[in-house]
Amino acid sequence: MAHVAPEIFNGLILGAFYAVVAIGLSLIMNLTGTINMAHGSFMTLSGYLAFAMVSAGTNWWFALAAAPILTAIVGLAVERSLIRPLYKRDPVYSLLLTFGLSLIAEEAYRLIWGGNGVPFAPPGFLQGSVSLGFTDFPAFRLFIAVALLVIIVLLVLFLQRTRLGLRLRAAVQDNEMIAALGTNTQLLYTINFGLGILVAGVAGVLAAGMLGLNPQSYSNQLLMPAFVTVIVGGMGSLYGAVVGGLLIGVTVSIVTLYIPAASEISMYVLMAVVLLVRPRGLFGEEGIFG
């Protein structure tokens, strides 16, 4: 039993990653219906930017702060120029557009930084392990766990307590209404997108240290599981994204321990089971179809 505990802990960390990526996706999806297939690409961009900064000599902590912000700025530019024209059209267009962007991005990263990925080690004192009583644990992973927790808490506080957060939540419920009340909805959409990318950016820098940094844009490692998290947690629910992510992370980790070949499949099987029992996801809104 003792050797399951660290796996569960690992699973929680992985799950926290899935949750954070899913939250970023959900923020964008809930407000404008945009499925951002390039979400992973933004994460990767943030990782590479951090890598570039550190290679140029800056402090890792500075990169951790600056890279996501730069990436968010890129995100704002992309939203403003490419995605905004598509809001009045069917959501399929933005899905396709972001998919196209992800292809361009992946190839561009390959061109600039090479196809084999680059090593991106966390700062010295975060390497090595920490004793947790029941096991020794990589310090960086602990740091990630804390960082992700902080992000989630900050986001929740932002959405619940600030005026901007309130506007965002209101807009999700009824954007005609708040437009009528005088809010510049287009600007809100842009800010919302930027926020989602900012979250993705932080996750990207952290993921680079834990999962490695390569042009494949985390699509199989993080983006797909994030989609599954959204499905399992329920579309429209940020709370569901957190719970769903953690659930999936733990499931995958435990399955990896006992049946390694089935590790990725397990999350999809979990998804299928959840859908059979509760089509709307754990915390999703009741759809027309249940």
Added chain:
Amino acid sequence: MSEVLFSGENIVKHFGGVRAVEDVSLSVNAGSIQAIIGPNGAGKSTLFNALSGFYKCDSGNVTFKGIDITSAPIHQRIAMGMGRTFQTSSVFPNLTVWDNLLIGLQSAANLAFRFRPVGSAQRKTMEEKIERLIDFVNLKASAHRPVAELAHGSQRLCEIAMSLSTDPVLVMLDEPMAGLAHAETERVVEVIRKLHSELGLTVLFVEHNMRVVLSLAQRIMVLDRGKVLAEGTPVEISANEAVRDAYIGKEVVEHV
């Protein structure tokens, strides 16, 4: 003339915390034309959706032609003889009026799932029916234009014609005057009148426009905040104090 064609008993529909429809019962006699009115947010459209199968009722029963249809899927209700229009005309916008009607007729003739082309005899029958429907709503001039290009009133008429294409005995119209300019309203009122007087259909409609309601309906039910406030003939409802109170302070009554 007094058998009940369609009824809903103790219909309840909640959305999260919102009690949209709270224990509403209504019955519609065959061959009658009835209206449901009420201030904004009274739950009229929700009730319509619950009765027509778009929503699942949280509790309550819906009976049509003596058969319990509470859990029947939408397409089954249509096959049994229900037809419906929506507040924002629900049509096939990029298809012509002609093709919009064709789809309905195809479905009613059980041809929708067919892979071989329709035989010429059947095709001719359907085309004749389409012509008749187009004449009934007077859309001959725009028959071969995409519905999206038509004015709201014409779109609404097309939608009404579509709801007729499946040979209903009951037609439910959700705010048929919604979004129409004043001139267009008359055309639609005429068609609704004809549904009842010429085709002998049972008509149940939701409407805000009190003038239209009072001139068309034989019986009126008033909803307020999800509950039935009053029921009766137009004369009774006009005189009802509680009804007046519900409207005043809630909204400005249009087009009176």
Added chain:
Amino acid sequence: MKVTRRGIIAGIVVGLLFVVLLAVPLFASHVNLAVSIWTDVLSFAIAAMAVNLLIGYTGVLPFGNAAFFGLGAYGAGLTIQYWHVGFFGSIALGVVASIAGGLLIGPFLLRRRGIYFALLMIAFGQIFFFIADRFTDITGGEDGMTFTRPAIEWSKTVISDTHLYLGMLLLFAVVALVFWMLVRSPFGRSLVAIKENETRARYLGMNTDRFIFVALLISAAIEGLAGACYTLSIMNADPSRLDFHESGNIVMMTILGGSGTILGPFIGSLIFVIAQDVLSSALPWWQIPFGAVFVICVLFFPKGILGTILDVFEKRRGGFGYEARDTLHGTVISEREIQP
């Protein structure tokens, strides 16, 4: 069926196209594009047509369609490897595999629409991918399976690349014809209606779930057919056929060529496969301009190449020539918006 001037012109153009395609074995070496590449063009054209049935006509976004392509590929490959079936047998079994896949995941997909449907389909596609990728003992894992092309059952001869190409051309013509007839049939028109407005379709008495399910199965079968043929052409089946990126490529081909038209997918496939082959040696980062072209297409030419051309030439006015309008409209209606 009325013979119109438009129909005659279309007939001539299509006829010319097939003449050119028939002549490919003759000029293939002169343009430095082996016959097998052209076979691949046709395989993907068929796959893209399958996707087109769903995107352009039924109004659902099958972003996980590679699952069916891959099931066809592995269905053929596995049965060749372990059951030693012949040429046509392997194709048939590939189709069976993909239909089985459709039957399996269909009921899940049907519970949702719009974005959710798309996400679910992607997710289920990934299940098949990981099965192929991880169960190395059976499927060869990451590297996939390589085998020699099986002989035709009755003649015991192995078909050459050129003859395979000609066979594929015939198959492509047949599929295109079937597609054309399907789109014109009452069933096809009902699909278009569902794409335009599913709620209204229901309120006209149509059991839309059934229609979408059958469309899904037809699409799965055609896609599986394409996958099986592709595998027999390159004599290899590997997990990337099932991957989400493959789905994306096929969707891109469909849209670029023109969803909502019959031969648009062929054009998209032609461009993609040839670009991939020709450009990848000259321009290893060819995906960047290709992706950019696709982005431009989505933004400014959503009807795709063929759709835009048809639009310019025809100024069609609605009806079942609705292709002239926004062909992707209605593909991803959010479930909230389905309410009137």
